[in-house]
Amino acid sequence: MAKNDLLGGSLWDNYSAKVADRMDNPVYQGEITEAEAEAMNAKLIVADWGAESCGDAVRLYWAVDKDNDKIVKASFKSFGCGTAIASSDMMVELCLGKTVDEAIQITNLDVEKALRDNPDTPAVPPQKMHCSVMAYDVIKQAAAIFKGVEKGILDDDEMVCECARVTLKTIQEVIRINDLTSVEQITDYTKAGAFCKSCIKPGGHEKKKFYLEDILKETRAQMEIEAAQKREVPFAERSTFQKMRMIENFFEAEIKPLLHKDGGDVEILDIKENGADTVVSISYKGACMGCSSALTGTLSFIEQGLKDKVDASISVSVE
Amino acid sequence: MERIYLDSNATTVVDPLVKQAMDPFFCQMYGNPNSLHRFGTETHPAMSIALDRIYDSLGAADEDDIIINGCATEGNNTIFKSVFMDSLAKGKPCHIITSQIEHPSVLHTCQYLEKEQGVQVTYLPVNSDGIVTLDALKEALVPGKTSLVSVMWANNETGLINPVKELAEYTKSQGVLFHTDAVQAVGKIPVSLKEVPADFLTFSAHKFHGPKGVGGLYIRQGASITPLLHGGEQMGKLRAGTVNVPYMVGMGLAIELAVQHTEFYDTEVRRLRDKLEDAILALPDTMIIGDRKFRTPNTILASFKGIEGEAFLWDLNQKGIAASTGSACSSEELEADATFQAMDMDNNLSHTGVRFSLSRFTTEEEIDGAIDTIQKTVHRLRAISSTY
Numbered sequence: 001m002a003k004n005d006l007l008g009g010s011l012w013d014n015y016s017a018k019v020a021d022r023m024d025n026p027v028y029q030g031e032i033t034e035a036e037a038e039a040m041n042a043k044l045i046v047a048d049w050g051a052e053s054c055g056d057a058v059r060l061y062w063a064v065d066k067d068n069d070k071i072v073k074a075s076f077k078s079f080g081c082g083t084a085i086a087s088s089d090m091m092v093e094l095c096l097g098k099t100v101d102e103a104i105q106i107t108n109l110d111v112e113k114a115l116r117d118n119p120d121t122p123a124v125p126p127q128k129m130h131c132s133v134m135a136y137d138v139i140k141q142a143a144a145i146f147k148g149v150e151k152g153i154l155d156d157d158e159m160v161c162e163c164a165r166v167t168l169k170t171i172q173e174v175i176r177i178n179d180l181t182s183v184e185q186i187t188d189y190t191k192a193g194a195f196c197k198s199c200i201k202p203g204g205h206e207k208k209k210f211y212l213e214d215i216l217k218e219t220r221a222q223m224e225i226e227a228a229q230k231r232e233v234p235f236a237e238r239s240t241f242q243k244m245r246m247i248e249n250f251f252e253a254e255i256k257p258l259l260h261k262d263g264g265d266v267e268i269l270d271i272k273e274n275g276a277d278t279v280v281s282i283s284y285k286g287a288c289m290g291c292s293s294a295l296t297g298t299l300s301f302i303e304q305g306l307k308d309k310v311d312a313s314i315s316v317s318v319e
Numbered sequence: 320m321e322r323i324y325l326d327s328n329a330t331t332v333v334d335p336l337v338k339q340a341m342d343p344f345f346c347q348m349y350g351n352p353n354s355l356h357r358f359g360t361e362t363h364p365a366m367s368i369a370l371d372r373i374y375d376s377l378g379a380a381d382e383d384d385i386i387i388n389g390c391a392t393e394g395n396n397t398i399f400k401s402v403f404m405d406s407l408a409k410g411k412p413c414h415i416i417t418s419q420i421e422h423p424s425v426l427h428t429c430q431y432l433e434k435e436q437g438v439q440v441t442y443l444p445v446n447s448d449g450i451v452t453l454d455a456l457k458e459a460l461v462p463g464k465t466s467l468v469s470v471m472w473a474n475n476e477t478g479l480i481n482p483v484k485e486l487a488e489y490t491k492s493q494g495v496l497f498h499t500d501a502v503q504a505v506g507k508i509p510v511s512l513k514e515v516p517a518d519f520l521t522f523s524a525h526k527f528h529g530p531k532g533v534g535g536l537y538i539r540q541g542a543s544i545t546p547l548l549h550g551g552e553q554m555g556k557l558r559a560g561t562v563n564v565p566y567m568v569g570m571g572l573a574i575e576l577a578v579q580h581t582e583f584y585d586t587e588v589r590r591l592r593d594k595l596e597d598a599i600l601a602l603p604d605t606m607i608i609g610d611r612k613f614r615t616p617n618t619i620l621a622s623f624k625g626i627e628g629e630a631f632l633w634d635l636n637q638k639g640i641a642a643s644t645g646s647a648c649s650s651e652e653l654e655a656d657a658t659f660q661a662m663d664m665d666n667n668l669s670h671t672g673v674r675f676s677l678s679r680f681t682t683e684e685e686i687d688g689a690i691d692t693i694q695k696t697v698h699r700l701r702a703i704s705s706t707y
């Protein structure tokens with residue numbers, strides 16, 4: 001919080017004149033018919049992305065020259081706010097004249113840059129950056145249809161922050177190299193989380209596969225395990241506290257991320273030392289609870305992992 | 320460009336008479352009412368008239384308290400936090416019942432108490448008409464355990480009116496305190512504390528042509544509160560801080576004028592509202608949330624299929640018309656309109672809502688102008704829409 005945060009922005013006043021103009025008078029709004037495409041010796045591609053129930057939906061029409069794969073005509077239709085409409089319009093303009101392979105290279109950042117009045121001033125305020133992401137996704141979808149493949153094949157590495165286009169790998173690297181300890185630092189270093197903020201933690205504008213909070217926690221835990229391994233004090237000689245930390249870190253870094261992917265989770269209830277043995281009692285949460293393999297496959301996976309990565313003396317019981 | 324203001328549930332134009340009444344208290348009678356000298360005491364008659372007007376307008380008894388404060392958000396916070404503090408003091412667990420459709424000044428306060436302070440909060444659902452029912456309350460209320468029931472009189476998004484008389488009577492019969500956020504009811508429909516046995520009621524001047532930043536909290540005789548602000552002796556020590564004399568005077572006149580106009584709301588404002596509503600409904604694939612007989616006479620929450628709410632507002636704004644949407648696309652929080660969600664509407668609707676709210680200053684020409692612009696906007700944006 002600071003002076004600039006106190007009054008809340010006037011959202012629309014921070015749009016570039018180009019955004020406002022394209023909202024008021026979109027140039028490429030409309031449809032392309034099969035007959036029109038055929039008359040141009042072109043293949044018609046119609047791609048949809050988003051849904052009205054999510055607040056944003058766009059449909060992209062491409063007429064792609066049958067001989068040279070060039071996009072000779074393009075247009076769009078959109079259900080979305082002003083920035084979504086303006087971004088779609090600009091996105092279509094950027095596609096025109098390009099081959100499909102060239103068009104795939106267009107990102108939401110290109111669209112946003114093209115909408116700037118002045119190269120140094122963003123075309124839209126931070127909260128609106130995600131509106132141009134839709135425009136980028138629909139290009140990928142159109143290209144996938146054109147090539148007859150699944151869109152996923154054309155997607156980049158695991159994208160955590162779509163507004164700033166920061167991947168999982170980049171974020172993990174930045175945390176490690178710079179020894180980052182807070183989400184704010186990640187944002188300062190990478191801009192991830194600076195715009196619509198959906199990728200910071202669950203409950204934001206959009207549901208995400210990865211959240212910065214989790215990535216930070218998991219990467220830090222992984223780093224601690226590695227550091228502990230470097231120090232190489234035998235497990236048995238460590239204090240109870242250190243043992244607990246090592247076990248906890250193993251869960252944060254290795255187990256929870258896997259379970260989270262399937263909507264499950266696990267909680268450590270207790271860690272008991274029983275002579276030379278250490279017993280970890282856990283309970284499953286979320287989707288793991290009713291899952292029959294949780295008691296067999298997952299359990300032995302967790303136990304084996306603990307034995308391999310932490311210490312062979314550890315066993316696990318499920319409460 | 321002639322501008323048309325149809326966002327009166329957000330705030331209203333200050334009645335010029337109200338502004339005039341406030342004026343002497345800035346540069347002439349600017350004394351602190353707590354002072355002993357004449358600069359201070361000469362403010363007392365106007366403050367006392369303002370208080371009379373506020374009491375009369377709400378049907379409050381002289382034995383009750385109405386504290387003048389900064390806004391309805393403050394009033395709402397005062398009640399919830401006071402109930403929480405009292406249960407702390409008594410070492411009793413705290414259970415609060417409210418509804419899913421409350422204003423953020425209630426919802427976020429309850430969520431804070433729930434998440435950070437361990438208060439148990441029950442959020443009553445609404446029925447398919449969008450209204451909180453007595454049956455839902457009966458199911459949730461536990462005599463001896465529930466500390467407070469708080470249900471808004473009228474909803475800000477839809478204008479839907481809750482059966483507060485029934486809810487308050489039942490709550491009282493179970494020995495539980497009842498609060499109502501009457502911000503959207505005062506001045507639009509009859510609000511009488513003689514009729515409705517609420518213990519607490521909040522209101523805010525800027526929703527009835529008074530200034531922003533002044534409101535009131537009614538406390539029925541016998542119900543006590545722990546103040547939110549401790550300090551001087553103002554407002555019977557229930558709300559410390561030098562009283563904002565010009566604003567209190569303004570609110571006094573504003574509430575009197577508003578209550579005098581409730582009949583006008585019921586006839587004229589309603590007629591214009593219905594005219595606008597009929598024109599919207601005459602367009603294909605539009606709908607209005609909530610039956611008009613259950614709504615305040617000034618409010619319309621419309622859904623235009625295939626048009627995103629913020630895009631609609633943009634077009635209206637370009638033509639000088641102000642309206643609002645509950646589903647701001649840029650919001651960092653959950654985006655779908657809470658009221659739509661609570662009413663369990665088709666999820667598609669939650670992004671297509673546009674609210675029009677009139678006031679007693681809205682004219683027929685303005686409504687005609689708005690109808691014309693709305694028709695054009697619907698036509699233009701549906702031509703762009705990928706979902707229409």
Ligand SMILES: Cc1ncc(COP(=O)(O)O)c(C=O)c1O
Pocket residue numbers: 328329389390391392393422424471473474475500502503522523524532534
């Ligand atoms: C139902 C309701 N309660 C409370 C408030 C908050 O009022 P104030 O701005 O005076 O704090 C509003 C105003 O938006 C409202 O509509």
